[in-house]
Amino acid sequence: MTVLRGLRSGLDFLYLMAGILAACCLIAILGLIVVQMLARWTGEVFPGAPDYAGYAMAGASFLAFANALNRGSHIRVSILLNAVPNGVRRWLEIWCFGVATAVMWYFSYYAYRFVYWSWKFNDVSQGQDRTPLWMPQSVMLLGGVILAIALTDHLIHVIFSGDHRIERDLEDQSHAE
Numbered sequence: 001m002t003v004l005r006g007l008r009s010g011l012d013f014l015y016l017m018a019g020i021l022a023a024c025c026l027i028a029i030l031g032l033i034v035v036q037m038l039a040r041w042t043g044e045v046f047p048g049a050p051d052y053a054g055y056a057m058a059g060a061s062f063l064a065f066a067n068a069l070n071r072g073s074h075i076r077v078s079i080l081l082n083a084v085p086n087g088v089r090r091w092l093e094i095w096c097f098g099v100a101t102a103v104m105w106y107f108s109y110y111a112y113r114f115v116y117w118s119w120k121f122n123d124v125s126q127g128q129d130r131t132p133l134w135m136p137q138s139v140m141l142l143g144g145v146i147l148a149i150a151l152t153d154h155l156i157h158v159i160f161s162g163d164h165r166i167e168r169d170l171e172d173q174s175h176a177e
Contacts, residue, residue, distance in 0.1 A: 019067030048129025062143025
């Protein structure tokens with residue numbers, strides 16, 4: 001049991017760190033925009049700032065997926081799940097998490113190949129910065145793998161315990177209604 005508790009706390013820590021890295025990417029976007037504005041006001045040029053902001057936006061998106069899943073921030077259409085009995089609900093959730101897990105591992109595999117070939121061919125961005133594309137693509141791959149791990153975690157939890165681990169943040173949801 002100690003091993004399982006350690007694994008659980010390690011996975012929760014991984015999801016939290018991915019969320020924190022996503023927040024850092026958002027702060028980097030803010031910083032890039034402010035520096036670019038200052039550069040324009042002073043007549044200077046900051047080449048590649050829009051490209052870097054785009055890379056940070058992709059990083060923020062992919063890194064935030066697993067943390068958002070655990071906090072219940074992803075959109076889940078639960079009308080059907082709430083209308084069926086618990087036994088049917090469990091099988092529907094296993095099916096949903098199973099499909100999502102398979103799709104995400106499939107995505108991660110091809111994202112890895114994408115990053116590998118970008119590195120192998122030394123593919124660079126089309127902008128002024130000429131950034132090697134494997135660098136921002138690696139962040140996408142990292143976020144995708146963490147989401148695949150989170151989905152696998154939830155799938156296993158649904159299979160063995162009958163319920164997922166998604167915590168619904170009712171305060172956060174109340175602002176959208």
